[in-house]
Amino acid sequence: MRLTRTVSPAAFVAVLLAGCARPGATPAPSASPVPPASAAPAPAAPAPAAGSTATGTTAARAAAVVPNPNAPKVLVIATGGTIAGVQNAPGTLGSYRAGTLTAEQITASVPELARYARVETEQFSNVASTLVTPEMWVQLAKRINTVLQRGDLAGVVVTHGTDRLEETAFFLYLTVRSSKPVVVVGAQRPATGISPDGPINLLSAVRTAASPKAVQKGVMVVMDDRILSARESRKLYQRTGGFSTGDMGMLGVVASQGPEFFFAPVRRFGERSEFDLDGVDTLPKVELTMSYPGGTGQTFTTNPQGVVVATTGMTAAESATYRALRQTGVVVVTSFTSGENVNGGGGGGDGPPVPARTDTTARRDSVARPAAAPVPPVPPAVVALHLTPTKARILLMVALTKTKNPREVQRIFNEY
Numbered sequence: 001m002r003l004t005r006t007v008s009p010a011a012f013v014a015v016l017l018a019g020c021a022r023p024g025a026t027p028a029p030s031a032s033p034v035p036p037a038s039a040a041p042a043p044a045a046p047a048p049a050a051g052s053t054a055t056g057t058t059a060a061r062a063a064a065v066v067p068n069p070n071a072p073k074v075l076v077i078a079t080g081g082t083i084a085g086v087q088n089a090p091g092t093l094g095s096y097r098a099g100t101l102t103a104e105q106i107t108a109s110v111p112e113l114a115r116y117a118r119v120e121t122e123q124f125s126n127v128a129s130t131l132v133t134p135e136m137w138v139q140l141a142k143r144i145n146t147v148l149q150r151g152d153l154a155g156v157v158v159t160h161g162t163d164r165l166e167e168t169a170f171f172l173y174l175t176v177r178s179s180k181p182v183v184v185v186g187a188q189r190p191a192t193g194i195s196p197d198g199p200i201n202l203l204s205a206v207r208t209a210a211s212p213k214a215v216q217k218g219v220m221v222v223m224d225d226r227i228l229s230a231r232e233s234r235k236l237y238q239r240t241g242g243f244s245t246g247d248m249g250m251l252g253v254v255a256s257q258g259p260e261f262f263f264a265p266v267r268r269f270g271e272r273s274e275f276d277l278d279g280v281d282t283l284p285k286v287e288l289t290m291s292y293p294g295g296t297g298q299t300f301t302t303n304p305q306g307v308v309v310a311t312t313g314m315t316a317a318e319s320a321t322y323r324a325l326r327q328t329g330v331v332v333v334t335s336f337t338s339g340e341n342v343n344g345g346g347g348g349g350d351g352p353p354v355p356a357r358t359d360t361t362a363r364r365d366s367v368a369r370p371a372a373a374p375v376p377p378v379p380p381a382v383v384a385l386h387l388t389p390t391k392a393r394i395l396l397m398v399a400l401t402k403t404k405n406p407r408e409v410q411r412i413f414n415e416y
């Protein structure tokens with residue numbers, strides 16, 4: 001049994017009022033997922049819940065909602081973040097504590113959800129997203145894979161801090177093996193702040209997760225009325241509207257009449273994903289490093305199985321360092337910092353596979369060497385096309401659960 005609850009519209013108001021009656025008891029964020037309900041202490045009601053500074057307003061909104069008894073069921077899994085953030089001085093622009101409100105309190109602040117979905121809630125963790133670990137990604141993905149097997153569940157919404165939202169969303173994109181929608185959502189302003197964006201983002205996320213149009217679109221990030229593929233979404237800045245897909249475009253929008261899709265992702269994800277987390281609890285260690293003018297490359301004491309180098313072209317010294325690393329069996333991936341390496345080889349597009357081009361600097365160096373110098377055979381580097389270095393790291397971690405062969409890793413990078 002998990003800490004799962006079905007939230008009725010009447011309960012929305014009751015939960016808000018309960019939140020108001022017991023102010024000040026802010027639970028300490030925990031870096032681990034919340035234990036099953038039987039073992040979990042009753043969540044303490046924190047400082048005023050979202051919307052509870054205007055409880056009358058929320059109550060009036062709840063009273064105006066005609067719940068749809070036939071609406072699809074959506075499970076909201078809360079992990080923490082600003083969307084669950086509470087300020088010391090609510091209703092200001094002041095500082096706040098992320099990961100404070102519970103899943104129930106967050107959904108309670110948006111009674112309109114009942115028009116579009118029968119919402120259930122589950123508390124996975126309640127932390128700032130900087131505390132989210134790869135082990136938590138694995139547990140979260142396993143949990144979502146399990147609940148999506150329920151025939152009565154249309155989709156899942158994950159509430160999450162925005163600092164690390166794009167990473168969790170991309171991990172889920174690779175490892176949730178279902179055609180049902182999974183939507184990750186956050187907020188840039190705390191729930192108690194002036195004009196919080198969490199409630200409208202949550203409404204858009206739930207409407208998307210409940211929509212048959214969102215089936216087979218993979219894991220999405222829905223914020224600021226935009227529907228973004230988790231593969232391409234990035235936090236560009238810390239204000240509302242800060243999530244973008246750059247040149248890759250958005251999948252659709254959440255309009256007043258509901259989600260509208262313009263595009264569907266065509267790469268591998270969801271049901272077509274080959275990544276099975278059964279038996280996986282931890283992910284292979286992968287380091288991430290930058291290349292820069294004058295750089296000599298980085299060596300690691302952490303014994304990684306893989307290294308991602310953010311680069312648009314390496315120095316000769318960097319190239320030598322990473323070539324030596326490859327020779328020890330470490331899989332090295334190069335990725336543009338922008339994530340927009342759309343012409344980098346690797347065979348991702350139409351036509352015959354193109355050999356990886358990461359060692360071009362090394363080949364140029366070799367021109368300067370004595371003609372007789374032997375060039376040792378080295379395992380090829382892998383090119384990450386259209387992926388930011390942080391996302392390339394996640395794909396490499398997942399790929400290494402299956403293979404350490406760099407050619408096979410390149411195949412994975414071409415397909416996902």
Ligand code: SIN
Pocket residue numbers: 080081082083098099127128129130160161162163164186187188189
């Ligand atoms: C966090 O990532 O937990 C805090 C920042 C945010 O959610 O916007």
